[in-house]
Every structure is written in C-alpha cells, then in structure tokens.
Amino acid sequence: MFLALILFAFLSADPIWEDFSAWFSAEGTPGTPAEVLNAYAGKLKSRGLPPAEIDQRVASVRKYLADNPRQALALHFDRMYTWTEAPFSRQPSDLVTKVASTLKPGKALDIAMGQGRNAIWLAKAGWTVSGYDISPEAIRQARHAASSAGLSLDAKLASHDEYPLGEAQWDLIVMSFAFTRLSDADYMKRVHASLKPCGVLLIEGFNGGPRPGDPNMIIKAFLDYRVLLFEDLPGIADWGKSKAPLLRMALEKR
Numbered sequence: 001m002f003l004a005l006i007l008f009a010f011l012s013a014d015p016i017w018e019d020f021s022a023w024f025s026a027e028g029t030p031g032t033p034a035e036v037l038n039a040y041a042g043k044l045k046s047r048g049l050p051p052a053e054i055d056q057r058v059a060s061v062r063k064y065l066a067d068n069p070r071q072a073l074a075l076h077f078d079r080m081y082t083w084t085e086a087p088f089s090r091q092p093s094d095l096v097t098k099v100a101s102t103l104k105p106g107k108a109l110d111i112a113m114g115q116g117r118n119a120i121w122l123a124k125a126g127w128t129v130s131g132y133d134i135s136p137e138a139i140r141q142a143r144h145a146a147s148s149a150g151l152s153l154d155a156k157l158a159s160h161d162e163y164p165l166g167e168a169q170w171d172l173i174v175m176s177f178a179f180t181r182l183s184d185a186d187y188m189k190r191v192h193a194s195l196k197p198c199g200v201l202l203i204e205g206f207n208g209g210p211r212p213g214d215p216n217m218i219i220k221a222f223l224d225y226r227v228l229l230f231e232d233l234p235g236i237a238d239w240g241k242s243k244a245p246l247l248r249m250a251l252e253k254r
C-alpha cells in the first residue's frame with residue numbers, strides 16, 4: 001500500500017488522465033461525471049489498486065475534467081460516436097429533411113454536426129455542405145461517410161468560439177441538438193449575420209419544458225426572422241431516444 005502511494009506520487013496528472021481516457025474510450029459508458037467516475041473507480045478496484053490510490057486517482061481525474069471542459073466534452077462525444085449502443089439516431093432529422101426539401105440547394109452549414117447524419121443527407125440532396133464539431137471522432141466519421149459516398153464535405157474540428165461563421169455566407173444553417181445556448185445573444189447574432197438574406201435557420205433540441213414567467217420567450221427572441229415553422233411539443237428526441245419536450249423552428253432571414 002505504501003509502495004503504491006509512493007508510485008502514485010511519481011505519476012503526474014497526465015498519465016492518470018491518459019489511463020482514464022484510454023479506459024473510457026474503449027469501454028466507458030457515457031453518463032454524468034459522477035456515474036463515469038464511479039464506474040472508473042470500480043475498474044481500478046478490479047485491477048487490485050488500494051482504496052487510497054483509487055480515491056486519489058479519481059480526485060485527480062475529477063479535477064482534470066473540471067479544469068478542461070473542452071477535452072471532457074470531446075471525450076464524452078468521441079465515446080458516444082464509437083459506442084454501438086449509443087442512444088441517438090444516425091438518420092437525418094425530420095426537421096432537416098422536411099424543410100430543406102422545400103428549398104433550392106445552396107451553401108449549408110451544419111453547426112455541431114456530430115457524425116454527419118444531417119450533413120450527409122444535405123450533400124446527397126445537392127447542397128454544398130460545411131460543418132464543424134468539437135469531437136475528433138465525429139469529424140472522422142463524417143468525413144469517412146462523405147468520402148465513402150463520393151460526396152464533398154468540408155468538416156472541421158472546431159468549437160463554437162473558433163469556427164468563423166462569416167458574413168452573409170449561408171443559404172441554410174442547421175442547429176440540430178447543437179449544444180449551443182439560444183440565450184447566447186452574441187453567438188446567435190453571429191449566426192444571423194452569417195446567413196444570406198432569405199437564408200433559413202433550422203433549430204431543434206430540448207426546450208427544457210414550459211416557462212411559467214413568459215411562455216413565449218423563445219419565439220420572441222426570433223421575431224427578426226420570418227417564422228416558417230415553430231413547434232413546442234413533446235416527442236421522441238433523436239438524442240436520448242426518449243420522450244422529451246422538444247423545440248423545432250425554421251426561420252427565414254428577412
């Protein structure tokens with residue numbers, strides 16, 4: 001036990017993090033940090049590590065996750081995309097296929113594109129598609145799907161802070177369960193500026209349930225646009241695959 005603690009003292013945070021991320025990437029189940037760290041503690045126990053060392057390693061990983069939110073999110077989603085039982089749809093979203101089918105194909109941007117379920121559908125439908133995501137595995141899978149289908153796709157590894165949305169660039173922007181906050185006014189302004197006039201913005205995701213104070217707060221934030229579609233109904237979410245309050249919007253820039 002004493003020897004194990006001495007050895008532990010010589011391990012920097014990185015080897016501990018590397019051991020954790022190698023384990024999680026190969027056999028972890030995505031969940032809350034507490035669930036994941038609990039499962040990791042079980043793994044360390046099954047390897048015969050003493051309780052004091054397990055506690056210290058888990059504390060070190062917990063701190064690393066808190067200090068490095070980007071790596072934590074990327075690791076979570078990388079695993080989501082390699083985990084065969086991951087509860088999300090690999091089919092294009094109904095909102096994207098329904099609305100984009102009514103539009104003349106042009107330049108489309110898929111924000112937080114994941115493994116490319118919507119981007120690939122759009123590229124097949126004749127759109128010139130770009131997209132970005134924070135997960136290297138998502139980008140790898142999206143590029144692979146595009147090249148296997150003989151499609152062109154500009155998929156970049158980038159976060160919302162980094163990706164240059166540009167000005168009057170896009171005929172269509174897709175934000176499908178895109179891990180953005182609609183209340184992030186600066187980001188939503190950049191999205192608006194990056195659409196061409198008459199360009200369409202599609203937004204869908206969890207809506208967090210009714211807002212007792214101002215039930216129409218969300219739609220009011222988008223009245224600069226022409227509202228083509230607004231839906232605030234429970235349904236089976238493409239992500240999670242269970243019933244949840246969902247928001248779906250199609251908005252045309254005026």
Ligand SMILES: C[S@@+](CC[C@H](N)C(=O)[O-])C[C@H]1O[C@@H](n2cnc3c(N)ncnc32)[C@H](O)[C@@H]1O
Binds near residue numbers: 117134176
């Ligand atoms: C729920 S998934 C949705 C993926 C895809 N839009 C779809 O509908 O299948 C959320 C995606 O957001 C990405 N993501 C999370 N935070 C991000 C950030 N700050 N910048 C870019 N992408 C991010 C994740 O890697 C993940 O692929």
